[in-house]
Structures are given as structure tokens and as C-alpha cells.
Amino acid sequence: MILDTLGVGLLGTSTEVFHKVTQYSKIYSSDLSSTIWGHLDFRLPPLYAAFVNGVAVHSMDFDDTWHPATHPSGAVLPALIALSEAFPQKKNISGLDLLLAFNVGIEVQGRLLHFSREARNIPRRFHPPAVVGTMGSAAACAKLLALDQLECKNALAIAASYAGAPLANAATQIKPLHIGNAAKNGLEAACLALQGLQGNKQILDMESGMGAFYTDYNPQTLPTLQSYPWLLDQQDVAIKRFPAHLATHWVADAASSVRRKLVESSESLLPIDKIEKVILKVPEVKYVNRPSPASEHEARHSFQFVACSALLDGSMSVQSFSSENIQRPALRELLCKTQLEHPPDNTPSFDSLYCQVSVTLRGGSTISDRCTTFYGHWRKPLEKEDLEKKFQSNVLNILPTEAMEGIIETVYNLEKVEDCSVLSTFLSGQSARALPEKLRFL
Amino acid sequence: MSPTVRQRSKRMILDSIGVGLVGSTTPVFDIALRYCRLYSSVAVSSVYGKPGVKLSPTLAAFTNGVATHSMDFDDTWHPATHPSGAILPALLAASQMLPPNTKPNGLDFLLAFNVGLEVQGRLMHFSTEAHDIPKRFHPPSVVGTLGSAAATAKLLSLSSAQCCHALGIAASLAGAPMANAATQAKPLHVGNATRLGLEAALLAGRGMEANPLILDDIPGCSGFSAFYSVYQPKPLSAPGEHHEFLLEKQDIAFKRFPAHLGMHWVVDAALSVRNLFINYAGSFSPSLIRTIMLKIPVSKYINRPFPSSEHQARHSFQFNACAALLDGEVGLGSFSESSIHRQELRELLDKVVVEHPEDNVANFDKMYGEVALLLHTGDVLTGKCDTFYGHWRKPLSKESLLKKFRSNASHVLPEEKIEAIITLVDNLENLSDSSQLACSL
Numbered sequence: 001m002i003l004d005t006l007g008v009g010l011l012g013t014s015t016e017v018f019h020k021v022t023q024y025s026k027i028y029s030s031d032l033s034s035t036i037w038g039h040l041d042f043r044l045p046p047l048y049a050a051f052v053n054g055v056a057v058h059s060m061d062f063d064d065t066w067h068p069a070t071h072p073s074g075a076v077l078p079a080l081i082a083l084s085e086a087f088p089q090k091k092n093i094s095g096l097d098l099l100l101a102f103n104v105g106i107e108v109q110g111r112l113l114h115f116s117r118e119a120r121n122i123p124r125r126f127h128p129p130a131v132v133g134t135m136g137s138a139a140a141c142a143k144l145l146a147l148d149q150l151e152c153k154n155a156l157a158i159a160a161s162y163a164g165a166p167l168a169n170a171a172t173q174i175k176p177l178h179i180g181n182a183a184k185n186g187l188e189a190a191c192l193a194l195q196g197l198q199g200n201k202q203i204l205d206m207e208s209g210m211g212a213f214y215t216d217y218n219p220q221t222l223p224t225l226q227s228y229p230w231l232l233d234q235q236d237v238a239i240k241r242f243p244a245h246l247a248t249h250w251v252a253d254a255a256s257s258v259r260r261k262l263v264e265s266s267e268s269l270l271p272i273d274k275i276e277k278v279i280l281k282v283p284e285v286k287y288v289n290r291p292s293p294a295s296e297h298e299a300r301h302s303f304q305f306v307a308c309s310a311l312l313d314g315s316m317s318v319q320s321f322s323s324e325n326i327q328r329p330a331l332r333e334l335l336c337k338t339q340l341e342h343p344p345d346n347t348p349s350f351d352s353l354y355c356q357v358s359v360t361l362r363g364g365s366t367i368s369d370r371c372t373t374f375y376g377h378w379r380k381p382l383e384k385e386d387l388e389k390k391f392q393s394n395v396l397n398i399l400p401t402e403a404m405e406g407i408i409e410t411v412y413n414l415e416k417v418e419d420c421s422v423l424s425t426f427l428s429g430q431s432a433r434a435l436p437e438k439l440r441f442l
Numbered sequence: 443m444s445p446t447v448r449q450r451s452k453r454m455i456l457d458s459i460g461v462g463l464v465g466s467t468t469p470v471f472d473i474a475l476r477y478c479r480l481y482s483s484v485a486v487s488s489v490y491g492k493p494g495v496k497l498s499p500t501l502a503a504f505t506n507g508v509a510t511h512s513m514d515f516d517d518t519w520h521p522a523t524h525p526s527g528a529i530l531p532a533l534l535a536a537s538q539m540l541p542p543n544t545k546p547n548g549l550d551f552l553l554a555f556n557v558g559l560e561v562q563g564r565l566m567h568f569s570t571e572a573h574d575i576p577k578r579f580h581p582p583s584v585v586g587t588l589g590s591a592a593a594t595a596k597l598l599s600l601s602s603a604q605c606c607h608a609l610g611i612a613a614s615l616a617g618a619p620m621a622n623a624a625t626q627a628k629p630l631h632v633g634n635a636t637r638l639g640l641e642a643a644l645l646a647g648r649g650m651e652a653n654p655l656i657l658d659d660i661p662g663c664s665g666f667s668a669f670y671s672v673y674q675p676k677p678l679s680a681p682g683e684h685h686e687f688l689l690e691k692q693d694i695a696f697k698r699f700p701a702h703l704g705m706h707w708v709v710d711a712a713l714s715v716r717n718l719f720i721n722y723a724g725s726f727s728p729s730l731i732r733t734i735m736l737k738i739p740v741s742k743y744i745n746r747p748f749p750s751s752e753h754q755a756r757h758s759f760q761f762n763a764c765a766a767l768l769d770g771e772v773g774l775g776s777f778s779e780s781s782i783h784r785q786e787l788r789e790l791l792d793k794v795v796v797e798h799p800e801d802n803v804a805n806f807d808k809m810y811g812e813v814a815l816l817l818h819t820g821d822v823l824t825g826k827c828d829t830f831y832g833h834w835r836k837p838l839s840k841e842s843l844l845k846k847f848r849s850n851a852s853h854v855l856p857e858e859k860i861e862a863i864i865t866l867v868d869n870l871e872n873l874s875d876s877s878q879l880a881c882s883l
Contacts, residue, residue: 125664130614158627161583161618162634166656168665169614174652178614192630199627208743209621212578286662 034082035424038398046082050137050187053078055180058129060318061300062243062394063179066106067235067351067378068113068120068128075133075182076105076140083141083187085424095410095417097144103230105140105186108156109133110231111222112204116214122247122285122348123167130165130178131213137186138193145190150201157199157209159189164213170287171301236378238350239387242316244299245288248306250355251280254371255310258357261367262311270312272330274361278338280307281356281370283348292335296321307357308334318393399429487535488880491854499535500637500644503590506531508633511582513777514756515700515850516632519559520692520807520834521566521573521581527632528586529558529593532640534880536594546597548873556687558593558639561609562586563688564678565657569670575704575741575804576620583618583631584669590639591646600647610652612642613666623743624757693834695806696843699772701755704744705762706830707811708736712766715813715825722823726767728786730817734794736763737812739804748791752777763813764790 034049036042037056044052057063057074066072080101084093109132113119119128138159142152162185165178203209204219211217223229238246263270282289282303290302299305299321308331309320319325346353356370373379382390388408395404406426410417417423487502489495490509497505510516510527519525533554537546546554562585566572572581591612595605615638618631646652656665659673667673679685695703720726738745738759746758755761755777764787765776775781802809812826829835831842838846844864851860859882866879873879 124662125668127614154627157622157625158630161580161622161627161630163619164617164668165614166664166666166668168653168656168660168663168668169610170663172610172653173650174611174614177611177650181615197626197630200621200625203619203621206619206621208578209619212617212619212621284662286660 032086034085035428037078037427038429040429046086047184047187047191049082049085050079051180051184053082053180054183055176058176058179060243060321061175061245062240062318064237064239065246065350066110066113066237067349068110069122069350070109070113070128070132071179072106072109072129072133072136072237073102074179075109075129075137075186076102077183078180079137079183079187080105080140080144081424081427083144084420092419093144093421095414095420095423098420098423099414101140101144103232104143105136107231108139109136110235112210114231115210115219116217118214118216120349120351122283122350122353124286125167126213127165127167127170127175127178129182131163133179133182134159134163134186134189135210137183138189139186141187141190142193145194147190147193151193153201154198155190155193157201157203158192158197159186160203160209161199162186162189163210167287171290171298173295173297175297236381238377239382239390241374241376241382241386241390243318243321244306244316245301246350247282247285247288247353247355248300248303249374249376250353250371251282251303251307251357252310252316253374254355254357254369255307256315257369257371258359258367259311259314261369262359270330270334272333274363275334275337276360276362278307278311278334279341279358279360280304280338281341281343281346281354281358283346283353284342285348289340291338292332293326296323296326299326303340303355304335304338305331308338311357311359399426403427403429487538488883490883493883499539500641502538503531503535503640504633504637506534506633507636508629511629511632513700513774514628514702515697517694517696518703518806519563519694521563522575522806523562523566523581523585524632525559525562525582525586525589525694528562528582528635528639529555529590530636531633532590532594532636533558533597534883536597536640536643537877538880540598540877545875545877548870548876548879550597551873551876551879552870554593554597556689557596558589559689560687561592562589563692565589565666567688568657568675569673571670571672573805573807575739575744575806575809577742578620579669580618580620580623580628580631582635584616586632586635587616587639587642588612588666590636591642592639594640594643595646598643598647600643604646606654607650607652608643608646610654610656611645611650612639613656614652615639615642616666617669620743624746624749624754625751626753628753693837695833696838696846698830698832698838698842698846700774700777701762701772702744702757703806704738704741704809704811705756705759705772706832707809707827708738708759708763708813709766709772709811710827710830711811711813711825712763713770713825714827715815715823716767716770718823718825719815722821726770728768728790730819731790731793731815732818733816734763734767734790735812735814735816736760736794736796737799737802737810737814738796739802739809740798741804745796747794747796748788749782752779752782755782759811760791760794760796761787764794767813 032045033043034046036044036049037053054074057078058071063071063074080098084098087093112132112135135156138155142155147155169175200209207217259270280303288301288303290298291304293299293302293305306316310316311334312330354370354372356368358366358368360366376382392404403426410423485496485498487497487499489497489502490506507527511524516524516527533551537551565585565588588609591608595608600608622628653665657675658665659667659675697706716726723730736759744757744759746754747760749755749758749761762772766772768787768790810826810828812824814822814824816822832838848860863882866882
């Protein structure tokens with residue numbers, strides 16, 4: 001077998017497909033490099049910059065979520081930013097180019113998700129960012145690279161062969177790689193298409209194409225370009241207030257509200273020994289049902305953990321998931337008293353689910369609250385100040401203030417920015433004062 | 443873009459950047475980063491047929507894997523997959539990556555290779571659906587990725603916990619849909635399987651952790667079962683007890699010409715009926731033929747009446763039958779542009795009619811190929827093939843296998859190198875430094 005394989009491989013080096021992939025792979029011996037967010041000290045080739053930055057985005061489950069369910073931005077943005085710095089002809093990419101490519105990447109994901117009814121619910125088989133995220137990244141990069149129509153089709157076809165990761169790796173350390181890989185593989189697919197590699201141009205139509213990832217795949221023709229309605233216009237994303245699975249955000253709001261009814265002031269401790277049981281009415285989502293999480297990744301995917309944390313502390317934050325907080329005895333004690341119930345009317349869809357927290361005290365009285373729309377959900381979007389506060393709090397110990405402010409200003413004015421590489425400069429921690437000539441607006 | 447879209451997408455971008463920046467302080471980020479920093483170091487791994495070129499290990503594995511499947515000329519197993527291309531390139535690349543005093547010997551290498559095969563076979567046995575010619579996911583991209591992870595983990599001597607994580611990580615890197623078969627992208631399935639399996643093992647070696655139960659069937663939250671509609675994992679015998687490798691009971695098929703395995707049955711059937719026809723008519727006279735009837739199993743991606751590219755031609759029962767009838771053999775040259783578009787071939791293709799008898803199951807262990815020539819005179823000549831030469835039931839002889847190797851390798855290597863490789867592989871278990879194999883390519 002080994003002998004045969006070697007012979008076959010040697011012969012195969014005379015093929016066109018082999019030639020294309022070597023040309024592509026030789027990029028890695030060149031000087032091309034892109035920014036690693038938060039690091040001035042080193043850079044990586046664009047593909048790996050997209051990968052690690054994508055991993056960073058999903059590393060704490062803190063990134064945005066859309067309906068139908070996926071994490072759209074993390075799969076697209078890291079790839080675009082990495083690509084913009086390493087453009088084949090050293091062309092300048094404007095902020096408008098970046099913004100448009102980004103929206104193309106988001107739109108493609110949304111359209112694909114709409115081709116399956118199963119996609120409307122919280123997933124059970126494949127992790128959506130690994131499926132549609134890869135396609136979105138390929139589309140966004142193809143747009144930024146200004147590939148022609150045929151090359152774009154091939155980029156999507158190639159990307160399909162990189163798509164897909166099973167859900168069982170959610171709540172483990174590997175999950176962030178789903179986004180990292182989506183970003184990186186989409187970029188790779190677009191680059192291979194640019195080299196002329198071809199795939200099946202009907203990949204979006206076929207059951208054995210994108211249909212492989214769904215049991216009920218039903219593609220539709222899209223509206224004409226004349227007056228194209230962007231999905232993002234009709235359906236906003238949800239932005240998380242703390243780093244955990246979206247479904248836990250309903251639980252957190254309901255639990256915080258129950259706590260306020262239980263204790264007079266926010267400084268008081270929760271009277272745990274007076275609590276007999278805590279019942280959570282939640283939708284049935286296996287991978288977020290963890291009565292006793294042991295790691296930070298598991299804690300971020302646990303209805304029970306978030307409910308108990310919010311009851312104890314009043315609100316959730318990045319610190320709620322530190323290992324000291326995960327292991328504290330008070331929390332463990334409360335977890336033992338917590339149970340889940342799955343009412344049949346509680347459908348596992350981010351558009352319609354609710355969470356109800358009921359705390360029963362010794363003596364029989366019960367305090368409850370139900371949350372149907374948490375603050376940050378698309379029906380109740382974060383205010384501008386709160387969005388900025390989240391950003392600032394995240395970036396505080398990683399970038400200097402000028403860079404932080406520089407990013408905020410650049411993004412708000414993105415379509416007027418002449419050279420979007422200023423964004424990368426800030427991301428690596430340099431401030432505007434260091435490069436005045438880059439911060440030019442049209 | 444409307445003001446709403448602009449505003450919303452800018453909010454997403456801002457949030458996304460902030461989230462990414464805080465995320466750069468996490469352990470998972472550290473591991474991913476340390477892994478990627480390998481790429482700023484050395485290109486150490488050989489590329490098939492390019493003596494002056496070296497690439498980083500995973501990219502060398504990628505390109506060599508692509509090379510291996512580029513012409514659909516590589517081996518096929520039962521249940522169906524292309525097992526070797528998914529593991530060998532990763533092992534070769536990894537062997538060159540290790541420092542000189544820790545190079546695995548030939549026996550280690552061979553054992554790792556077999557571990558990779560065994561894992562692929564065992565996984566396929568967990569699904570009855572895997573026994574048939576695939577319809578949804580291309581098997582090398584599913585089991586091949588895990589096989590590569592297992593083989594590399596073995597070669598790199600990872601601990602048993604790390605091996606477990608390597609498989610879990612690999613599962614998140616697996617899976618490519620069938621629709622890219624018969625296109626230029628198909629070879630990437632094997633290239634990526636071998637590359638990503640290697641990557642999974644390298645990540646596991648650096649401490650990355652995944653779901654240790656990824657191979658179990660847990661309803662409501664799919665692991666490896668995501669790739670199958672019927673998945674029934676079974677416990678395996680514990681290590682240490684006498685273990686029989688699957689390869690022992692079930693051999694591999696080697697291809698005699700570069701096309702999908704299914705083509706090999708119809709070609710042998712076509713060659714047999716061609717002989718009958720020449721005896722009947724004195725020479726091969728297409729004008730005497732009214733209809734060419736092919737009896738083949740149902741499999742969409744290899745049923746192509748008029749293929750227009752080399753990739754499609756390699757996946758077309760009709761094309762391969764006609765090429766065999768016309769030329770008396772099918773080889774490398776049959777799939778060139780000029781050969782595919784020949785007028786005489788097109789005329790023959792026009793006469794083809796396809797039937798799917800119920801007893802012709804889409805399964806490499808059970809299928810058959812039948813070619814019948816219905817002549818204008820009313821006579822019918824038939825050729826049937828149950829087991830083509832190269833199939834596991836009728837394996838290629840050593841001479842035939844060497845002939846294939848020499849013929850292939852001679853396209854890019856001089857004779858001495860070719861013979862050196864043959865000798866190295868033949869004596870693999872006695873090699874003290876298995877990276878010699880990779881260096882000899």
C-alpha cells in the first residue's frame with residue numbers, strides 16, 4: 001500500500017491541481033504577514049492570523065449571535081482584516097470596501113441558514129459557524145479580492161469542502177477553533193479560487209453539497225440585485241453581556257430579578273440555607289444542560305451554573321467564570337439544589353425561547369421571574385453607551401487608550417476611511433499619534 | 443447599504459474586535475498561537491517530486507495528499523474510503539519534523555501507518571451506511587482525518603489522554619460533501635484529511651483539549667455521529683490482548699488506471715465484450731453497434747453520460763466503458779483533453795443506455811459491471827465483470843504493482859531514485875531512521 005501510494009503521489013505531481021496548491025502553499029515561505037490582535041511583538045501569515053484571531057473571538061463565547069442561529073462576525077472579520085493587510089498587489093483597501101465585504105459575508109450566512117427549517121432552532125448536529133461561517137468567510141474574502149463571478153462560485157464550492165464540525169465539541173476548549181477555522185478556511189478557499197482551483201458550481205443546490213449538513217435543505221432563488229433586501233436590515237444580531245452561551249442570558253436576567261426580590265439590598269448575601277430548591281424552566285438544549293460544570297468551557301454552557309451565579313452575585317461578568325468562582329462552595333451548594341424543567345411550549349429557538357427561574361424557600365413560599373427577552377437580544381438591543389462600555393472593558397488591559405479610542409472612531413466612520421489598514425495598526429496596539437498620515441478620512 | 447444596516451454592522455464589528463482582544467488573554471488562544479508560530483520557523487518537509495522544495499509539515503502533508511488523490515488513482519478499501527492518502531503524507535511530513543535523535547524507526551513508522559488504517563476501518567464499521575458507496579460526505583474527509591490524527595499521534599508518541607484529544611479535535615476538522623467529487627476540489631479532501639489530522643495531533647500534543655466522548659452516540663448533541671444517519675459505536679477489545687488488524691481480514695483494492703473504483707468493473711466487462719465483438723466482426727466496428735447497454739449500480743456522482751472535464755471523466759461509467767471499447771485499454775492518456783473530446787468517443791457515448799438492476803448494489807464488495815452490445819443485426823454480445831483485476835478478491839501481483847509504481851514515478855524521478863524507494867519500502871521495518879523515506883522523494 002505504501003509503495004502504491006508513493007507511486008501514485010509522485011505521478012500526481014504532474015497535475016494542474018497539484019501545481020495550484022504548491023503555488024498557494026509557497027506563500028508561507030514569503031514575507032507576507034498580518035496583525036495578531038493585541039500584539040505588536042510578532043505577526044503571522046494571513047491565514048494563521050485569521051485563524052488565531054478567529055479563535056480569540058470565540059474563545060470565551062462572548063461574540064454575537066444571529067437568527068437563524070450562528071455566530072456570524074467571528075467567522076468573517078478576522079479573515080477580512082488579515083487579508084486587507086496582505087493584499088496581493090499591495091493595494092489599499094478602503095473602509096467602505098471592508099464594510100461591504102463584511103456585510104456580504106454576513107448576508108451569505110443568513111441566506112444559507114434560511115434554506116433549512118432545522119436551522120431556526122438551536123443546533124443539535126453541526127455547529128453552525130463551522131458550516132455557514134466558512135461559506136461566509138469565503139464570500140467576504142472573494143468580495144474583497146474582487147474575484148470574478150466564476151471565481152466566486154468556485155470559492156464557495158471549495159469552502160463547502162472545508163465546512164462542518166460536530167456540536168459535541170461545544171463546551172470544550174476546541175469550540176473556538178470552529179470559528180478560527182471557519183475564518184481561515186474561507187480565506188483559503190477564496191485564495192485557491194484566485195489561483196484558478198475549481199469546485200462544483202452547483203454546490204449550493206445539491207443535497208450532496210450544502211445539503212449534506214442538513215436533513216431538510218431547501219435552497220431558494222435569491223431576490224434580484226436591483227433592490228436587494230439585506231437580511232441584517234430586517235433581523236439584527238444579539239450582543240452578549242457576559243461570556244456564555246446565548247441561552248444562558250435569559251436565565252441570568254430572570255435569576256437577577258428573582259434575587260432582587262429575595263434580598264433587600266444588593267450588598268446582602270443570598271440566604272442559601274433558606275433555599276430549598278431552584279427550578280429552571282428552559283428549552284431542551286442538551287449541550288447547555290450541565291448540572292455540575294468542571295471547567296470554564298462547561299460553565300459557559302450551563303443553564304444551572306449561570307442561574308446560580310446570577311442568584312449569588314446579582315449579575316454576570318467575565319469574572320463569573322474564573323476557576324475560583326466556578327469552584328466556590330456556595331455555588332456548588334446552590335447547584336445541588338437546582339433542577340431543570342422543559343415545558344413543551346418552550347421551543348429551542350433564540351427567537352422564541354423563554355426562561356423562568358423559581359426559588360422555593362423552606363416554609364413553602366416561591367419567588368419566580370420569567371424572562372422572554374434579555375437586554376442585548378435583537379428585540380431589546382444594547383444602547384450605544386453599553387456597547388461601548390463592553391468594548392472598553394474588554395480592551396482595557398490589552399490596548400492603550402488611544403488605540404482603543406482610535407478603533408471606536410474608525411469603526412463608526414468606517415465607510416469614510418480611506419485606508420483601512422489603520423484599523424490593523426490600532427489592533428496591534430499602536431496609537432494614532434504614531435501614524436498621523438494613516439488616519440485620513442475621505 | 444441602508445443607514446440601519448451600516449449602523450448595525452458597525453456595532454457588530456466594534457463588538458467583535460473588543461471580544462477578540464479580551465479573548466487574546468485566554469489559554470486556548472495561547473495554544474493556538476504557539477501552534478501557529480511553528481510557521482515562522484522552518485520548512486522541513488519534502489514535497490513529492492520536487493527535490494529542491496520544502497514546506498512546513500502540515501502544508502507538505504496537504505500538498506502531498508492532494509497529489510495522491512489528484513487523479514483518483516489511489517487505493518480504496520471496504521467499507522469505502524481512500525485510506526492511505528489520508529495518512530501517509532502526514533507521517534512522512536512528521537518524520538522529517540522530529541529532531542535527529544528522536545526519529546522514529548521504520549517499524550514505528552509502519553506501525554503508525556497501520557494504526558491510522560485501523561482507526562479508519564473501525565470507525566466505518568460503526569455505520570452500516572458506510573458499507574455502501576457514499577452519498578453525503580466523502581469518507582476520506584470524515585474517517586481519513588481521524589485516521590491521520592491517530593497515526594500521527596502514534597508516531598509522535600502522545601500520551602493516551604492526548605491521543606484521545608487528538609481524535610476529538612480531528613472530528614471538528616472533518617467532513618466534506620460529496621458534491622465536490624468529480625471536480626478539481628476533490629483532491630483537497632484527501633489533502634486536508636492528512637493535513638488536518640496532523641494538525642489535530644500537534645494541537646493535542648501542545649495541550650489542546652476536546653470532548654473525550656466524541657466517538658460516542660449521544661442523542662441531541664452530535665459528535666462523530668454527525669456525519670452519519672445511522673451510527674452505532676461498539677466497544678473495542680482492550681489494548682494488550684491479541685489484536686487483529688482489520689487489514690488482516692480485508693485487503694485493499696489498487697487501481698489499474700486513474701479513475702473512480704466503480705469504473706474498473708465496467709472497463710473489465712467492456713474489454714471482455716470487445717474481444718467477443720472483434721471475434722464476431724473481425725475488428726472493432728462501431729457502426730455495427732446500435733446500443734451499448736450498461737448495467738451498473740445506482741450512484742449519482744459516477745453516472746455521467748457526457749463528461750466535459752478530466753475530473754468528470756474519471757467519474758463516469760459511460761465514459762470509461764466507451765474508452766475501453768474504443769481503445770482496448772484505459773490508462774493515463776485516456777483522460778487527456780483531446781482524448782475526452784474525441785469525435786469517435788462522443789459517437790459511442792451517444793449510443794449508451796444505462797440500467798440499474800436491483801441486484802446490483804452500490805457497494806464495492808458486491809457490485810458488478812455488465813456491458814452489452816446490441817448490434818443492428820439483432821445479435822447481442824455481453825461482457826460481465828464481478829471482480830476486476832486489482833480488487834481485493836483478485837489482488838494485483840507484485841509485478842503488476844511494481845510496474846504501476848515504476849510507470850508512475852518515472853514521470854518525475856530518475857531510475858536510481860525509483861529503485862531506491864522500492865528498496866526502502868520493502869525493508870521498511872529494518873530502517874533505523876524512517877525520515878529517510880521522506881527525504882528520498
